[in-house]
Structures are given as C-alpha cells and as structure tokens.
Amino acid sequence: MRTHAQAVVIGGGVIGCSILYHLAKLGWRDVVLLERDELTSGSTWHAAANIHGLHDSTNISRIQHYTMGLYKELEQETGQGCGVFQPGSLYLAQTEAREHQLRLQAAKAKLYGMNFSEVDRDEAERLHPLVNFDGIRCIMWEPEGGNVDPSGVTHAYAAGARAMGAEIVRFCPVTGTEQQADGTWIVRTEQGDIATPWVVNAAGLWGREVAAMAGLALPLQPTEHQYFVTETIAEIAALDRRLPSVADRDGEYYLRQEGKGLLVGAYEKDMRFWAEDGTPQGFGHELFADDLERIEDNMMRAIDRVPVVGTAGVKRVINGPMIWSPDANVLFGPVPELRGYFCCNGIIPGFSQSGGMGLLAAQWIIEGETQYDMFAWDMARFGDWADKAFTKARVRDQYANRFKIHFPNEERSAGRPARTRPVYGMQGQMGAVFGLNAGWEHPLWFADAPGAQDTEGFTRQNWWGPVGTECRMLRERAGIIDISNFAKYRCKGAGAEAWLNAVFANRMPTVVGRSCLTPLIGKRGGIAGDFTVTRLGADEFWVIGSGMAERYHQRFFRAVPLPDGTSFESMTEAMCGFNVAGPRSRALLQRLTNAALETVDFPFMRSQWIELAGVQVLALRVSFTGDLGWELHCRAQDQAQLYAALIDAGKDMGAGPVGSRALMSLRIEKGYGSWGREYSPEYWPQEVALERLCKMDKTFLNSDALAKTLAQPARERLVLLALDAADTDASQADATGGEPIFRDGQGIGRVTSGAYGYWVGMSLALGYVKDAGAGDQVDVMVLGRPHRATILEAPPFDPDGTRLRA
Numbered sequence: 001m002r003t004h005a006q007a008v009v010i011g012g013g014v015i016g017c018s019i020l021y022h023l024a025k026l027g028w029r030d031v032v033l034l035e036r037d038e039l040t041s042g043s044t045w046h047a048a049a050n051i052h053g054l055h056d057s058t059n060i061s062r063i064q065h066y067t068m069g070l071y072k073e074l075e076q077e078t079g080q081g082c083g084v085f086q087p088g089s090l091y092l093a094q095t096e097a098r099e100h101q102l103r104l105q106a107a108k109a110k111l112y113g114m115n116f117s118e119v120d121r122d123e124a125e126r127l128h129p130l131v132n133f134d135g136i137r138c139i140m141w142e143p144e145g146g147n148v149d150p151s152g153v154t155h156a157y158a159a160g161a162r163a164m165g166a167e168i169v170r171f172c173p174v175t176g177t178e179q180q181a182d183g184t185w186i187v188r189t190e191q192g193d194i195a196t197p198w199v200v201n202a203a204g205l206w207g208r209e210v211a212a213m214a215g216l217a218l219p220l221q222p223t224e225h226q227y228f229v230t231e232t233i234a235e236i237a238a239l240d241r242r243l244p245s246v247a248d249r250d251g252e253y254y255l256r257q258e259g260k261g262l263l264v265g266a267y268e269k270d271m272r273f274w275a276e277d278g279t280p281q282g283f284g285h286e287l288f289a290d291d292l293e294r295i296e297d298n299m300m301r302a303i304d305r306v307p308v309v310g311t312a313g314v315k316r317v318i319n320g321p322m323i324w325s326p327d328a329n330v331l332f333g334p335v336p337e338l339r340g341y342f343c344c345n346g347i348i349p350g351f352s353q354s355g356g357m358g359l360l361a362a363q364w365i366i367e368g369e370t371q372y373d374m375f376a377w378d379m380a381r382f383g384d385w386a387d388k389a390f391t392k393a394r395v396r397d398q399y400a401n402r403f404k405i406h407f408p409n410e411e412r413s414a415g416r417p418a419r420t421r422p423v424y425g426m427q428g429q430m431g432a433v434f435g436l437n438a439g440w441e442h443p444l445w446f447a448d449a450p451g452a453q454d455t456e457g458f459t460r461q462n463w464w465g466p467v468g469t470e471c472r473m474l475r476e477r478a479g480i481i482d483i484s485n486f487a488k489y490r491c492k493g494a495g496a497e498a499w500l501n502a503v504f505a506n507r508m509p510t511v512v513g514r515s516c517l518t519p520l521i522g523k524r525g526g527i528a529g530d531f532t533v534t535r536l537g538a539d540e541f542w543v544i545g546s547g548m549a550e551r552y553h554q555r556f557f558r559a560v561p562l563p564d565g566t567s568f569e570s571m572t573e574a575m576c577g578f579n580v581a582g583p584r585s586r587a588l589l590q591r592l593t594n595a596a597l598e599t600v601d602f603p604f605m606r607s608q609w610i611e612l613a614g615v616q617v618l619a620l621r622v623s624f625t626g627d628l629g630w631e632l633h634c635r636a637q638d639q640a641q642l643y644a645a646l647i648d649a650g651k652d653m654g655a656g657p658v659g660s661r662a663l664m665s666l667r668i669e670k671g672y673g674s675w676g677r678e679y680s681p682e683y684w685p686q687e688v689a690l691e692r693l694c695k696m697d698k699t700f701l702n703s704d705a706l707a708k709t710l711a712q713p714a715r716e717r718l719v720l721l722a723l724d725a726a727d728t729d730a731s732q733a734d735a736t737g738g739e740p741i742f743r744d745g746q747g748i749g750r751v752t753s754g755a756y757g758y759w760v761g762m763s764l765a766l767g768y769v770k771d772a773g774a775g776d777q778v779d780v781m782v783l784g785r786p787h788r789a790t791i792l793e794a795p796p797f798d799p800d801g802t803r804l805r806a
Contacts, residue, residue, distance in 0.1 A: 007198035013044035016202035017157035018358030029165035036173035063356025070355035080156040083149025088244035093138040103784025111740035111747035183339040207345035219386040227265030230312035249403035251301040266298030267402035326394035332377040336554035369523035373680040380551035385439035390415040408736035445659040468758040470662040478582035479658035487550040495563025522681035525709030576639040581629025613645030626670025671795035724788035728763040735765035760796040
C-alpha cells in the first residue's frame with residue numbers, strides 16, 4: 001500500500017469507485033481507495049439500480065445523462081460488464097400538477113437535446129401491454145431509461161481506475177484521519193498510514209463515522225427501504241423484448257422488469273429509521289427482516305396499475321439500509337472549515353448520478369471548481385443548525401414523500417423552526433407565513449390572521465393576491481421587509497481595505513460612509529457571489545451578501561490570508577436588519593429619528609450610524625426593491641424594539657410589513673438579479689452587465705481566470721421578459737425559474753427567475769438568451785406550454801432610477 005497519495009478515497013461503493021476513476025481520468029494517477037470490507041458492501045450491492053435522465057434541476061439532468069451514457073463506454077474501456085438494460089421508461093401523470101411537471105421536463109429535454117417526449121395511450125400500450133392506463137392524463141417516454149447491475153458498475157469503475165494507475169485496498173478499515181499543521185492529512189489504517197493533501201469521504205452508510213474522525217458532524221440518517229421481485233410472470237416470459245420501467249410517482253411506487261418477473265419498490269408513509277446512534281462497524285452484506293405489510297398500500301396501487309403484480313408470487317424481498325440527507329440530495333464538496341477534506345455522502349439515486357458525481361468531484365478537487373453550478377448539492381447549504389432532530393424530521397418527510405412534487409416556492413414544515421429571530425413571534429401574530437433560509441425562519445407573506453399556510457402548485461396559489469397587496473402598498477406608500485437573513489460581515493484592522501481589494505473584483509470605497517457593489521469571482525472566471533461593501537471607518541468595513549451562501553462563501557474568503565491585525569467575522573447572528581422602502585419611507589423613518597434623511601444629507605449608496613426609535617442602527621441608503629429606501633441593521637437584542645416602532649410609525653400612513661415573495665416581485669420589476677438565480681459561477685460578468693464592477697487594474701481572487709473570460713464574447717445575455725397577459729391569465733401561472741425559452745421552435749435560453757409584477761401589471765421573467773435582443777418575440781414554456789413573451793429594452797419600473805435616488 002502506498003504511503004503517499006494525491007488523494008485518498010474512503011469507501012468502495014459505486015460513488016467512491018466513480019470518484020477514484022474520474023480522479024485518474026482527469027490526470028491524478030497517484031490516488032488510493034480504502035474499503036473496510038469488499039467493494040459494494042453497505043447499500044450499493046442491494047440497490048434497485050434504476051437509471052433515468054430527467055430531473056427537475058437542469059444541471060442534475062445533465063449529470064444523469066452523462067452517467068447513463070458513461071456505462072456503455074465503461075464496458076468498452078474495461079471489458080467489465082455493467083449489466084446495462086435500457087428498454088425505456090414510461091412516466092405517468094394522474095394529476096394536473098404531475099402533468100405540469102412532466103410537460104415542463106419535456107420542454108427542458110427539447111431545449112437540451114435530451115430524449116423525453118409525450119406518447120399517446122395506444123403507443124404506451126404497445127410499449128408496455130401489462131399496464132392499465134385508465135385515469136392517466138399524460139404519458140411521457142424516455143427511451144434510454146432502465147437499470148444496471150450494481151456490482152458490475154462498481155467493478156467497472158474500479159477496473160478503469162486500476163488500469164490508469166490508481167490503487168484499491170480492500171479489507172482495510174480507516175481508523176483515523178488527522179490533519180497536520182500544514183493542512184495535509186494522515187489517513188490511518190491497520191495496514192499503515194497514508195499522507196495526502198485530500199481526504200474524500202465517500203463512506204456511504206459509514207459517512208457519519210468517517211466524518212467524526214475529522215471532527216465533523218454530518219446531517220445524515222439511515223432508513224430501511226424495501227422492494228420485492230416477483231416469480232416468473234407468463235406474459236413477460238412470452239415476450240421477445242424487455243419491458244420498459246414504469247414511473248407512476250402519483251402511485252408512490254416504482255416498477256421495472258427483473259428477469260422474467262417484475263421488481264416493485266415503495267417509499268411508504270410508515271417508514272423506519274435505522275442506526276440512529278451510528279452504523280455498526282461489522283455491517284456489510286446483511287439485510288433486515290421482510291416487512292411487506294408496511295408497503296401494502298403502495299403495493300395495492302401498483303396492482304391496480306399493473307394487475308399481473310397481484311397474481312404473481314413473491315420470489316424475494318430486499319429490505320436494506322439507505323442513508324439520507326435532510327433534503328435527499330447529496331452532501332457534496334470540500335468542507336469550508338477544513339482544508340483538503342471532500343464529502344460525498346447521502347446519495348439516494350446513486351446509479352443515475354454516479355458518473356456525473358464522480359466527474360464533478362474530480363473537477364472540484366483538481367481544478368478548484370465544477371463545470372456546473374451545483375449549490376443544490378453543496379454541503380455548505382447546511383450548518384450546525386441542521387442538528388440530529390432537524391435531520392431526522394426532514395429525512396422522515398423526504399422518505400415518506402419521496403415522489404411528491406417539489407413545487408415552485410414550496411416550503412416544507414418538517415423539523416421547523418430551526419433558528420428564529422426575536423421578532424418571530426410578533427410576525428406570526430401579524431399573520432406571517434414563514435419560509436426557511438439557511439435555517440432561519442423569515443416571512444414569505446402576511447395573511448389576514450395568524451395560522452395561514454401556503455397552498456402548493458405550479459399555478460398561482462393562495463398567496464398570490466396578498467403578495468400583490470404588499471407590493472402595491474410599498475410602491476404607493478411604504479413597506480417594512482425583514483432582511484435579517486442576509487449574510488453580514490465586519491472586516492476591521494489596518495489591512496482591511498487591502499484584504500477586501502484582494503478578495504473582491506471591485507475597488508473598495510475610499511471615503512467613509514460610501515458603499516459599492518462588487519462581484520466575487522470563481523475559479524473559472526464566473527460570478528461566485530455579489531456583495532455590498534460599505535466603509536464604516538478608516539479601518540472598518542461592513543459587507544452584505546447572500547444568506548443561504550454564507551458557508552459556501554467561506555471557501556473564497558479563506559483562500560486569501562488575512563493580514564496580521566485584521567479580522568473578518570460573521571455578524572449574521574449578532575445583527576438583524578430591515579429594509580424600509582417606498583415613496584413614503586423617508587417620511588416614515590423621519591418620525592423616528594432626528595437624523596437628516598433628505599438626499600442632500602443622505603444620498604443614494606451612502607451610510608450613517610443613526611439613532612432610530614432609541615436604537616442605534618447602521619442605515620444604508622440602498623434597497624433591493626428598486627425604490628427609495630434604507631437598509632437598517634441593528635443588534636439582535638434591539639430587533640423587537642425597532643420592528644415595533646417601525647410598524648407603529650407606518651400604521652396611519654398605510655404602511656406595513658412586507659414578505660420576501662413581494663421582494664421577489666419588486667426586484668424583478670426593476671430587473672435586479674439575485675445570487676443563486678441570475679448570478680452563479682456558471683455565468684460571466686459580461687453576460688449580466690457586471691463587467692464594469694470588475695477593476696482589472698488590480699489583482700484579486702481569481703482575477704487571472706476573469707481576464708480570460710472577459711477576453712471572450714458573451715455566450716448569452718441576461719434579459720427581462722414580459723409574458724403575454726392573455727397567456728398567463730388563461731393559465732393562471734407565471735414563470736418561476738427553469739422554463740425553457742424558444743424562438744421559432746429553436747431553444748435559445750431559459751428563465752432564471754419569474755414573478756408577477758403587480759405594480760407594472762405584467763407577468764415578468766429574468767432569463768438568459770443567445771442571439772436575441774430587445775423587442776424580440778419568444779415563447780416561454782410556462783407549465784411546459786408556450787407563452788408568448790417580449791424581451792424588454794428596459795425594466796418597466798423606474799428605468800432611469802428616479803425614485804431610487806429621490
């Protein structure tokens with residue numbers, strides 16, 4: 001066994017072997033995989049191993065399509081069979097909502113050149129004569145869908161990795177991972193130690209235990225999961241072809257051919273946790289006792305849809321463990337607080353994603369960034385707030401609702417509240433309906449009375465009207481928005497200005513009280529973040545960024561060493577904030593302060609410490625609404641006093657609380673982008689009109705990569721679209737993000753954000769397009785169907801910024 005390696009992968013399941021293979025494929029041949037038992041031990045060996053390409057997330061769809069195509073290439077490359085069966089998959093919609101989901105996926109498939117389209121009942125019955133299609137509203141067909149052999153795939157990755165020089169050591173449990181003073185690691189085993197700059201935790205069911213060796217607590221929880229395989233079914237034995245799989249997610253089961261019978265699996269409501277206090281070290285290829293009664297309801301729905309299931313005998317039952325994250329997505333990426341420690345844990349659809357997951361892991365480790373924006377997978381989306389109780393509650397919900405549609409703007413209640421601010425109770429009494437952002441509860445919208453809840457769907461829901469009321473109130477008078485979940489930082493010390501200039505692309509303000517907007521640049525020259533930086537004093541700055549990306553951004557901040565005597569600390573928990581905006585916001589605030597707020601005294605993009613209702617606040621003359629307004633930041637212990645004063649001061653002028661759904665509408669009326677939607681490492685500054693904020697006459701983080709991207713023409717550009725009122729009103733739906741954009745039948749882009757603009761009376765969408773510009777007519781595929789839209793030359797609200805600077 002080697003004593004030194006470029007990376008050590010812990011875990012010999014399908015994911016660990018894929019990461020090892022891709023590290024070698026991208027040029028790192030001095031890599032080692034350590035497996036405590038035999039390859040495929042844990043949850044890999046007993047997986048149903050279904051493969052499919054389409055996902056609600058476009059980037060995950062890309063990854064799954066890469067994976068599906070890779071298996072046959074692996075067979076040719078290694079000579080190891082992967083047991084690839086691709087008879088196709090039929091996707092069934094029993095409800096209107098599922099039909100919307102499938103039609104939107106079909107539109108995305110057309111945009112990205114993926115094979116997924118609608119078939120009629122006659123064709124579906126020809127493809128799968130054993131299915132009863134009564135009550136089905138819509139049927140989609142994916143010709144490449146199917147399944148693989150778990151052991152074959154894993155050994156193919158392993159064979160390919162070995163052929164390129166990688167080493168695999170079986171029956172070699174890891175006993176410790178110890179970080180050294182220089183940031184590198186010693187991986188300890190009974191067979192010897194390995195020194196490495198990178199530890200990759202792909203330990204599957206033992207991901208928690210391996211993480212604990214490095215002092216990490218990962219939000220993971222195993223469950224039991226059952227499927228069964230029938231005896232031979234005569235109708236299948238008589239066929240000369242393999243039947244396609246059936247994805248009847250409204251029925252909450254999955255079904256495919258296995259041998260001459262059928263494999264049926266379910267995610268039942270009466271789920272079972274396993275190994276809550278730790279996965280047993282001796283566990284390997286064991287299974288749990290059968291418990292088919294728990295999936296009886298799911299089985300009966302499968303029998304209704306495919307009646308031969310009910311007459312076939314059960315050949316075997318597989319009841320084995322799976323390990324879940326709180327949102328059923330992988331915990332993926334380098335740990336922000338630990339140099340050289342990479343996680344890839346909590347994978348559920350492993351055989352649909354293994355290839356893409358391995359490729360992206362290798363890219364991140366070797367090149368410093370993935371080719372796609374994968375924040376949906378980034379382990380940094382969770383923090384310490386995702387404790388054991390939260391994790392169990394969310395895993396229970398994810399398991400029991402595995403096939404439930406993830407609707408736009410959906411907020412699931414399991415495990416909440418995790419983190420609250422002092423005004424949480426007050427807002428609840430005012431009718432706030434809350435959402436979750438980085439663990440924090442924050443108001444989405446305000447109902448007439450406490451206790452209201454969101455309804456869910458792809459069309460306009462119960463909050464659509466109240467959000468409009470909030471928007472009009474703010475535009476006509478004033479509104480008070482809780483912005484406490486923005487990430488807030490303080491940088492202080494003699495080296496503060498130099499350090500911030502070395503981190504951010506824009507030049508830091510040199511005058512006390514001035515603010516600037518600045519991008520943060522990623523390894524490939526894209527936009528890793530957007531921030532507002534304010535100079536508070538000679539050696540002190542206030543930095544505001546995306547709240548959900550706070551842990552993600554730590555990786556960038558840690559990449560530039562802080563000068564001696566300079567500090568950079570998060571103030572997100574210690575400080576809260578409100579945005580008071582609208583044409584009467586100045587009058588509202590003036591009631592509570594003696595500070596002069598007129599533009600001559602307090603211009604746009606300036607800041608001051610002022611006293612407001614007896615509370616010291618940092619007031620910034622900015623507003624994400626695009627209207628006249630101030631951001632007010634105060635100590636957490638003063639939040640309730642400040643909020644009560646603001647609400648009381650606004651009552652007689654018709655001002656009141658506004659939630660984040662209204663803020664979404666207001667910022668889109670102004671054409672403002674948002675991190676994670678319009679801004680991500682995939683997009684270049686010149687594609688979003690941020691290149692003017694990149695000062696290339698100085699050196700900053702990843703400025704070399706940015707110089708290369710700025711030297712190239714924009715691949716596409718961010719535009720604002722107005723959808724035809726007749727189309728949107730008829731469908732009672734607005735774009736929300738992800739909808740493809742077509743022109744004359746050709747795909748030219750996709751929506752990144754969408755909302756109804758209540759003040760301007762337009763259904764609006766921000767999106768990226770290529771070879772199109774202002775005035776062009778396009779089709780936006782809302783609900784998967786074409787809705788006419790026009791690319792606007794300027795935002796419909798205050799295009800000249802008159803109100804913003806009033």
